[in-house]
Amino acid sequence: MYCAPGRGARAGRLLGLNNPARGLAAALPSTVVVGGFYGDEGKGKLVSYLALHDSPRLVARGGAGPNAGHTIVDGGQTRKVRMVPCGFVNREARLAIGPGVLVDPVVLLREARELGASARLVVDRRCGVITQAHREADSRGDLAGRIGSTGSGTGPANAERAMRTLGLAGDEASLGGMVGDVPLEVNEALDEGAGVLVEGTQGTFLSLWHGTYPYVTSKDVTAAGICADVGLGPRRVDEVIVAFKAYVTRVGAGPLGGELGAGEAEARGWAEFGAVTGRPRRAAEFDCELARRAVMLNGATQVAITKLDVAFGGCAGARSWAGLTREARAFVEGVEASLGVSVTLMGTGPGPEDVVDRRARA
Ligand code: IMP
Numbered sequence: 001m002y003c004a005p006g007r008g009a010r011a012g013r014l015l016g017l018n019n020p021a022r023g024l025a026a027a028l029p030s031t032v033v034v035g036g037f038y039g040d041e042g043k044g045k046l047v048s049y050l051a052l053h054d055s056p057r058l059v060a061r062g063g064a065g066p067n068a069g070h071t072i073v074d075g076g077q078t079r080k081v082r083m084v085p086c087g088f089v090n091r092e093a094r095l096a097i098g099p100g101v102l103v104d105p106v107v108l109l110r111e112a113r114e115l116g117a118s119a120r121l122v123v124d125r126r127c128g129v130i131t132q133a134h135r136e137a138d139s140r141g142d143l144a145g146r147i148g149s150t151g152s153g154t155g156p157a158n159a160e161r162a163m164r165t166l167g168l169a170g171d172e173a174s175l176g177g178m179v180g181d182v183p184l185e186v187n188e189a190l191d192e193g194a195g196v197l198v199e200g201t202q203g204t205f206l207s208l209w210h211g212t213y214p215y216v217t218s219k220d221v222t223a224a225g226i227c228a229d230v231g232l233g234p235r236r237v238d239e240v241i242v243a244f245k246a247y248v249t250r251v252g253a254g255p256l257g258g259e260l261g262a263g264e265a266e267a268r269g270w271a272e273f274g275a276v277t278g279r280p281r282r283a284a285e286f287d288c289e290l291a292r293r294a295v296m297l298n299g300a301t302q303v304a305i306t307k308l309d310v311a312f313g314g315c316a317g318a319r320s321w322a323g324l325t326r327e328a329r330a331f332v333e334g335v336e337a338s339l340g341v342s343v344t345l346m347g348t349g350p351g352p353e354d355v356v357d358r359r360a361r362a
């Protein structure tokens, strides 16, 4: 019961919240991971690491919908997920899709089956449902042409949601036993002192409110929006990890400061392709000004930097600070100084274990 006086784990949590000495090591109970640039910062891989190491009871996905693609290495196999939370790599974790996220039952059911995740997946009954008509509308006209949308049906479905005409998951027979109450599960887990990991999709500057409008996705994808997607109130968030890549990429149209030519990006090893669309990603050097704004907009308590191995040779597979090259360490320290937030997690390869974790440092 929510109005019961705090006892046990709940009282401990309140003490933690009020204790100014609380260090960065307190990564759980509730941790939110969001993208700081234009998506594709490697959030999926970070979430897979956190899901395995922090043992959350629940991993909940926020964000727009199946326009997002995460690439995850699971037991040596590379998987691309667009609907199932990246926390699936932890077989003990319950997986949840919050009511703010649009679901495409075709994509969701296929992924859940392929990953063997159906029995531990809960889709909120208030999730909006993408249909073939939305996918078609997203694959032609202005959204596909001028904006360069992913064609996944997300924008047209969110437009219908705003018009109050969109169908919901609770009425979708194909989702059957997966449908439930995600905000209740998220908050009950926290009440019981269990960990909850919330994974965002897209990135800060693709936010409908805070991004490079009109070259943005169809909703807010900053930490506040992602938390609202899963029913997590602002006071219940312990850690906000803003993920940046060691360089910036952008897929689709819209401004990209300091954009490199395709040849230059390739020469640096930064040529990437979209996980959903397969389109080449545009690339630029790490942008401290953009990163500072992302830290501000998301209220970052920690920062993660991925793909240090790609930006700096000699870092591949490093799992300790000492294992990074001097150049990479100087880069991380420079970013820390510029942002005024600790860089606690660094990605050094595609596997969930290819991480330097300095959360215990503070
Ligand atoms: P939409 O979200 O499919 O409408 O696409 C709008 C813009 O956001 C396009 O530039 C897409 O390429 C971009 N976008 C949407 N989702 C992602 C993502 O998960 N990663 C990177 N870019 C994305």
Ligand code: MG
Residues within 6 Å of the ligand: 039, 040, 068, 069, 070, 071, 275
């Ligand atoms: Mg992606």
